[in-house]
Amino acid sequence: MKSRFNNVKIKGIVTVLPQNRIDIDDEIGYFDNNQKKLDRAKKMVGFGSRYVVSENMTVVDMAQEAAEILIEELKEDKNTIDTLILVTQSPDYLYPASSCILHGRLGLGENCAAFDVGLGCSGYVYGLWLAHSLVSSGASKKVLLLAGDDASTHSCRENRISNPLFGDAASATLIEHTDEENTAYFVMGTRGSGWDKIVAPATGRRLPVREDISGLEITDNSGNKWHLYDEILKGIDVFNFTMEVAPQNMLEALEYSGKSIDDIDYFSIHQANKQIVDTIIAKSGIPKEKTTSEVFSKYGNNSTNSVATVVCDKLKDKTSNYIMLEAFGVGLSWGNAIVNISELNNLGIRFMKDKNLPSREDMIENWIKHFKGE
Numbered sequence: 001m002k003s004r005f006n007n008v009k010i011k012g013i014v015t016v017l018p019q020n021r022i023d024i025d026d027e028i029g030y031f032d033n034n035q036k037k038l039d040r041a042k043k044m045v046g047f048g049s050r051y052v053v054s055e056n057m058t059v060v061d062m063a064q065e066a067a068e069i070l071i072e073e074l075k076e077d078k079n080t081i082d083t084l085i086l087v088t089q090s091p092d093y094l095y096p097a098s099s100c101i102l103h104g105r106l107g108l109g110e111n112c113a114a115f116d117v118g119l120g121c122s123g124y125v126y127g128l129w130l131a132h133s134l135v136s137s138g139a140s141k142k143v144l145l146l147a148g149d150d151a152s153t154h155s156c157r158e159n160r161i162s163n164p165l166f167g168d169a170a171s172a173t174l175i176e177h178t179d180e181e182n183t184a185y186f187v188m189g190t191r192g193s194g195w196d197k198i199v200a201p202a203t204g205r206r207l208p209v210r211e212d213i214s215g216l217e218i219t220d221n222s223g224n225k226w227h228l229y230d231e232i233l234k235g236i237d238v239f240n241f242t243m244e245v246a247p248q249n250m251l252e253a254l255e256y257s258g259k260s261i262d263d264i265d266y267f268s269i270h271q272a273n274k275q276i277v278d279t280i281i282a283k284s285g286i287p288k289e290k291t292t293s294e295v296f297s298k299y300g301n302n303s304t305n306s307v308a309t310v311v312c313d314k315l316k317d318k319t320s321n322y323i324m325l326e327a328f329g330v331g332l333s334w335g336n337a338i339v340n341i342s343e344l345n346n347l348g349i350r351f352m353k354d355k356n357l358p359s360r361e362d363m364i365e366n367w368i369k370h371f372k373g374e
């Protein structure tokens with residue numbers, strides 16, 4: 001699917017990370033206390049540091065802080081925001097939509113539409129595409145796009161296939177109308193036949209968590225622990241899918257936009273891991289100075305927010321015109337955006353402030369009182 005939009009600009013962006021930092025060097029015990037084995041994993045996969053949520057912190061908390069920073073520093077009038085989109089695969093509840101919770105926390109006007117988009121790795125590009133669609137059509141004048149995941153919570157820390165890959169993050173982006181033409185280009189795709197390559201089996205209504213699942217723990221032949229509510233990732237299948245679609249998607253986007261690699265100031269590629277990104281870069285012929293695989297080593301795979309993390313980390317205080325965002329993964333889905341960020345207010349990477357969050361026990365007690373009508 002290809003589409004282009006005019007008279008839309010990305011006004012501002014910020015990414016927020018939790019404060020809790022994990023360094024792979026502190027996890028040498030998971031590598032049999034073998035420094036050579038750890039160094040090999042760091043070199044191949046790119047393991048470094050990652051930031052993960054504290055207990056009871058969620059994407060909603062990080063997205064709220066990102067939105068508050070963006071609104072305050074851009075001096076935006078909340079009443080002019082007429083659409084709020086939250087892209088995440090880690091909602092607070094199955095319902096209501098977490099975007100509605102954020103709408104209330106942020107104090108936005110009642111004339112503001114709010115809805116969730118349940119996507120992971122490709123999610124930020126899809127959210128950006130939706131925002132451009134709404135503004136370009138005249139349906140919305142100003143969209144607050146929030147995107148993020150707490151993917152570190154999708155697996156047990158003792159699961160060394162999945163857990164070391166993921167760090168948590170959320171971003172806020174403001175998209176609005178401009179009188180300038182400012183064309184943006186999007187090329188999207190889906191391979192739903194591969195939906196089970198990245199999946200958390202028992203997190204929805206198809207296989208709800210009940211007593212027969214809650215205590216079930218599976219240990220594989222390598223000693224990794226799994227639960228049916230954890231993410232299961234078929235690594236080889238996902239790698240093959242990525243190598244097939246990502247370089248081709250980037251080429252299609254360049255052809256569709258009529259641009260060349262020389263016309264793009266920077267390429268923000270989903271930081272699945274260093275090996276995957278480096279392979280995409282090599283297959284695509286992108287100059288190394290125009291892209292990176294090192295953001296993975298700094299923050300981990302930020303899932304839904306990955307390409308936004310790259311923009312906030314690598315392009316803050318830099319002047320750029322057209323950049324390319326390339327994202328792919330869960331679904332299986334992929335998306336590419338070529339957008340002009342010459343007027344972007346890039347507020348960079350920020351860290352969560354300390355918050356007094358309710359404990360699990362307090363939340364359970366409050367819901368018991370709620371059911372009893374107390």
